Amino acid sequence: MTATVENNTPKAVETARSAGRFLFIAAVVLICAWVLVPIYLLMVNTLSSPQEVTGFPKTGIPSFDFSSIQFFISFAGVAKALWNSVLVAVLTMILSIGIGAPAGYALSRFDFPGKEAFRMLVVMTRAFPLPLLALPLAVLFIRSGLDDTAIGLAIVHTVLAIPFAVLITFSLFSGIPLELEEAAWTLGCNRWQAFQKVVLPLVLPGIAASAVFAFTISWNEVFAAAVLTIENRTLPAFLVQNLNVSPLHLKFAGGAAMVIPALIFIFAVRKYLFAMWGIANR
Amino acid sequence: MAEIVIKNVAKSFGSFQALHSIDLTISDQEFMVLLGASGCGKTTLLRIVAGLETPSQGEVWIGGRRVDKLPPRERGIAMVFQNYAVFPHLTVFENIAFGLRMKKLPQQEIDRRVNRTAELMHIEQLLKRYSGQLSGGQRQRVAVARALAMEPDVILMDEPLSNLDALLRLEMRAELKGVLDESKTTTIYVTHDQVEAMSLADRISVMNGGKIVQAASPVEVYRNPAARFVGSFIGNPPMNFLPAKRASNGQWQVAGLEMPGPVAGDALEFAIRPEDLTVSPDGFAATVRVVEPLGAHTLVTAEVGGKPFRAVLDSDLPVSPGDELRLSPKPDRVRWFDPETTRAV
Amino acid sequence: MTPKALPYLLLLPATVFLLVFFVYPFIQIALLAVTGPEGFTLQHVQTMASHWKFNTALGWTILLAAVVVPIQLVMALSMASIVTRLQTGRSAILYIFSIPLGLSDLAAGIVWLAIFEQSGFLNSMLYGLGVVEQPILFLGYQNIWVIFLAVVLAEIWRATAIVMVILVSGMGLIPKEYYEAGEVFGASAWQRFIKITLPMLRPSLQSALILRTLAAFEVFAVVTALGGTTLPVLMGETFQWQFTLQDRNVASAYALVILAISIAATLFFLRVLRVPKGATL
Numbered sequence: 001m002t003a004t005v006e007n008n009t010p011k012a013v014e015t016a017r018s019a020g021r022f023l024f025i026a027a028v029v030l031i032c033a034w035v036l037v038p039i040y041l042l043m044v045n046t047l048s049s050p051q052e053v054t055g056f057p058k059t060g061i062p063s064f065d066f067s068s069i070q071f072f073i074s075f076a077g078v079a080k081a082l083w084n085s086v087l088v089a090v091l092t093m094i095l096s097i098g099i100g101a102p103a104g105y106a107l108s109r110f111d112f113p114g115k116e117a118f119r120m121l122v123v124m125t126r127a128f129p130l131p132l133l134a135l136p137l138a139v140l141f142i143r144s145g146l147d148d149t150a151i152g153l154a155i156v157h158t159v160l161a162i163p164f165a166v167l168i169t170f171s172l173f174s175g176i177p178l179e180l181e182e183a184a185w186t187l188g189c190n191r192w193q194a195f196q197k198v199v200l201p202l203v204l205p206g207i208a209a210s211a212v213f214a215f216t217i218s219w220n221e222v223f224a225a226a227v228l229t230i231e232n233r234t235l236p237a238f239l240v241q242n243l244n245v246s247p248l249h250l251k252f253a254g255g256a257a258m259v260i261p262a263l264i265f266i267f268a269v270r271k272y273l274f275a276m277w278g279i280a281n282r
Numbered sequence: 283m284a285e286i287v288i289k290n291v292a293k294s295f296g297s298f299q300a301l302h303s304i305d306l307t308i309s310d311q312e313f314m315v316l317l318g319a320s321g322c323g324k325t326t327l328l329r330i331v332a333g334l335e336t337p338s339q340g341e342v343w344i345g346g347r348r349v350d351k352l353p354p355r356e357r358g359i360a361m362v363f364q365n366y367a368v369f370p371h372l373t374v375f376e377n378i379a380f381g382l383r384m385k386k387l388p389q390q391e392i393d394r395r396v397n398r399t400a401e402l403m404h405i406e407q408l409l410k411r412y413s414g415q416l417s418g419g420q421r422q423r424v425a426v427a428r429a430l431a432m433e434p435d436v437i438l439m440d441e442p443l444s445n446l447d448a449l450l451r452l453e454m455r456a457e458l459k460g461v462l463d464e465s466k467t468t469t470i471y472v473t474h475d476q477v478e479a480m481s482l483a484d485r486i487s488v489m490n491g492g493k494i495v496q497a498a499s500p501v502e503v504y505r506n507p508a509a510r511f512v513g514s515f516i517g518n519p520p521m522n523f524l525p526a527k528r529a530s531n532g533q534w535q536v537a538g539l540e541m542p543g544p545v546a547g548d549a550l551e552f553a554i555r556p557e558d559l560t561v562s563p564d565g566f567a568a569t570v571r572v573v574e575p576l577g578a579h580t581l582v583t584a585e586v587g588g589k590p591f592r593a594v595l596d597s598d599l600p601v602s603p604g605d606e607l608r609l610s611p612k613p614d615r616v617r618w619f620d621p622e623t624t625r626a627v
Numbered sequence: 628m629t630p631k632a633l634p635y636l637l638l639l640p641a642t643v644f645l646l647v648f649f650v651y652p653f654i655q656i657a658l659l660a661v662t663g664p665e666g667f668t669l670q671h672v673q674t675m676a677s678h679w680k681f682n683t684a685l686g687w688t689i690l691l692a693a694v695v696v697p698i699q700l701v702m703a704l705s706m707a708s709i710v711t712r713l714q715t716g717r718s719a720i721l722y723i724f725s726i727p728l729g730l731s732d733l734a735a736g737i738v739w740l741a742i743f744e745q746s747g748f749l750n751s752m753l754y755g756l757g758v759v760e761q762p763i764l765f766l767g768y769q770n771i772w773v774i775f776l777a778v779v780l781a782e783i784w785r786a787t788a789i790v791m792v793i794l795v796s797g798m799g800l801i802p803k804e805y806y807e808a809g810e811v812f813g814a815s816a817w818q819r820f821i822k823i824t825l826p827m828l829r830p831s832l833q834s835a836l837i838l839r840t841l842a843a844f845e846v847f848a849v850v851t852a853l854g855g856t857t858l859p860v861l862m863g864e865t866f867q868w869q870f871t872l873q874d875r876n877v878a879s880a881y882a883l884v885i886l887a888i889s890i891a892a893t894l895f896f897l898r899v900l901r902v903p904k905g906a907t908l
């Protein structure tokens with residue numbers, strides 16, 4: 001069927017089609033380059049010596065000199081900032097999944113008065129510039145001794161991550177037929193056992209993906225981190241505070257230190273990105 | 283002994299009343315089919331027995347125990363779900379063993395029961411597979427095996443065959459009947475397919491609008507429908523109905539014919555099944571509209587007294603649209619309904 | 628089987644958390660902005676509004692959003708259309724397209740700094756091509772429009788991915804039959820896009836636009852990385868007032884301004900792209 005159609009296609013149409021095909025491929029290549037080349041250039045700078053970074057003109061080819069990286073790692077405060085970033089991100093991950101997943105489960109499984117009000121509360125958080133929360137919370141934290149601590153910052157990052165955690169886990173749980181849980185109940189499970197033995201194994205990869213997403217949100221957040229920490233800066237806060245005083249090679253190595261984990265995170269959650277957003281939009 | 287007693291059970295979802303005061307007793311080892319059109323409340327009733335839904339009022343007793351406040355796991359039931367609910371992350375073996383492990387049975391006993399039920403359902407060779415590697419029919423078998431392995435007092439099934447294609451459904455139906463007869467378990471089976479109901483049931487409960495209209499043996503339900511609804515719902519093609527006017531005591535005027543009937547009121551409804559009609563000169567005057575040959579029989583849709591009227595006739599008889607026929611009912615098969623209450627008279 | 632309290636119990640942590648760390652701080656912000664030692668005052672708002680940087684910051688912020696968001700929308704629509712049409716290498720291409728999704732605005736700023744700084748790759752290229760004799764100081768205060776351009780590029784580079792992901796998910800929800808019906812009735816590929824894809828994509832477009840516009844109002848680290856304080860934006864000013872000038876009341880007043888334009892934009896998109904009841908999939 002297809003073959004005969006193609007055989008009968010006039011030459012002009014054929015040329016137009018292959019031209020279209022070419023344009024299509026060109027567009028794909030162009031967009032890939034648009035995404036990848038700037039990252040490549042950052043890597044070039046990171047893998048060059050400080051002299052090469054400030055040197056001119058540049059070749060665009062890395063010399064694989066690790067002195068910039070060494071300088072960055074041994075720079076006062078960087079190691080601690082990296083550690084703080086990881087710590088805050090892990091705390092954010094635990095908090096947002098621990099608090100968000102039960103809510104997502106409740107939304108997916110029950111109908112109850114107040115459900116809409118809660119959904120509104122969650123959706124509302126998306127309409128507010130959340131990093132600004134850091135301003136009043138700074139006062140609250142000073143009063144409660146949470147100022148300049150990892151947990152204090154993680155709390156703010158959790159506010160950022162919770163709407164996503166709730167909506168993503170909601171869509172994950174909605175994807176598990178209630179019938180499976182009911183089957184487990186009739187086979188001798190109580191509610192918790194059924195959740196543990198049937199629902200949890202099925203949603204675990206998705207939960208892991210949304211945890212990584214929460215981690216990424218925290219890993220990348222700049223404003224609240226800069227407002228809420230002084231001694232215990234995270235990497236973005238450290239970089240943004242020192243931007244006007246730090247040498248170029250420090251900035252680029254710091255940029256790379258933020259970008260590379262992000263590449264891995266996105267790779268880890270790539271399968272879930274679309275499912276997550278498909279439902280989260282409704 | 284696992285007799286099921288449902289006492290005065292009702293259920294409403296918000297302002298919608300899905301079940302109205304249901305009373306039903308299912309005796310030990312009985313195969314009870316709940317039959318009715320979609321949305322009549324069959325699933326709701328089954329889920330109340332299972333403990334997956336809480337009744338708004340009434341009591342449920344299983345084997346002499348009041349269970350309506352107990353969670354499903356404490357009711358001694360097993361259930362086969364419409365979409366099978368085979369756990370996708372477990373092998374067939376682990377699916378069947380799931381409930382047994384919850385009971386903390388020794389491994390030996392688990393192996394024995396899984397193998398026995400798997401054999402019974404002809405899925406021995408699938409035990410290592412996952413649900414994603416099974417066909418619909420195979421999943422169905424796993425779901426039944428999982429329920430049987432529990433050796434429950436009661437098995438509940440919600441339209442277990444409705445997702446299979448026609449041929450497979452026929453095959454599974456016969457097999458289910460064999461297996462469940464053997465297991466001597468009390469069974470409640472929900473379906474909207476009257477043929478399935480007829481072929482499986484010891485007793486059928488015909489439901490309509492959240493009520494049980496009649497609960498009786500398949501033949502009884504077919505021959506002596508307790509209400510107009512049962513007659514019109516069961517049987518394919520359904521029963522014919524004609525209005526009847528009182529002629530004299532015990533004599534009724536139906537579409538130009540006078541015939542004997544019960545002594546009651548001024549108006550009744552006359553009812554006859556299409557296969558209980560014969561062509562004879564003293565019958566109803568009928569004008570043939572549509573003729574559908576069905577092989578052994580011919581389904582004739584005619585008009586009697588301005589109402590559609592169907593007859594299943596021998597296919598040797600030559601009929602064509604426009605013909606005038608005389609159709610006469612077999613006297614012992616005529617049924618009468620009260621038009622007010624729609625109950626049989 | 629459903630104890631009535633269970634859903635509330637499950638929602639309790641999230642609700643309490645959001646009330647304490649989301650609702651309460653916003654009330655605090657509002658209070659900080661309009662109260663002084665003697666109760667209600669508009670003094671902080673006046674301080675903010677009369678400062679010479681306020682109008683420029685507001686202007687740049689809105690201009691940035693107005694330039695970036697439409698370009699992102701068009702690009703994301705093209706990217707999403709390309710992705711849905713891909714037959715081979717779809718997942719690899721999708722991964723590449725969505726990479727910037729995981730990058731922070733600070734990282735994006737640093738990435739584009741590598742290109743635009745004086746000894747950067749843009750100057751190297753122009754020099755190599757013989758266009759310039761000496762490297763140009765692109766990101767200096769006298770070249771504010773170049774800084775603006777660099778910020779626009781960095782923002783488009785970084786944040787188009789999220790719009791694309793939302794749109795790809797939305798397109799995935801549109802049943803194929805509609806396109807086949809369109810084709811049967813003789814609609815060209817372009818007409819199908821305009822008459823079928825776009826209208827059915829309205830809920831996703833709405834989410835994407837709201838999300839992106841609000842994020843554009845919050846732009847901060849990209850600008851700081853590329854232009855320091857040369858190009859003032861609202862979030863940057865908030866930061867300045869909080870830290871350099873140590874005036875939390877004025878910082879809060881700024882926060883309220885961002886909040887106000889955010890709410891206005893949200894309402895605008897909700898209204899313009901509203902989906903009539905019953906016209907959803």
Ligand SMILES: Nc1ncnc2c1ncn2[C@@H]1O[C@H](COP(=O)(O)OP(=O)(O)O)[C@@H](O)[C@H]1O
Nearest residue numbers: 295298300318319320321322323324325326327
């Ligand atoms: N959870 C529920 N909430 C609201 N209405 C329901 C619910 N479950 C069932 N119903 C309604 O109750 C009626 C009976 O449903 P069901 O028992 O599923 O019917 P059947 O199984 O006979 O098709 C239907 O009208 C259905 O819409």
Ligand SMILES: [Mg+2]
Nearest residue numbers: 321324325326
């Ligand atoms: Mg049903």
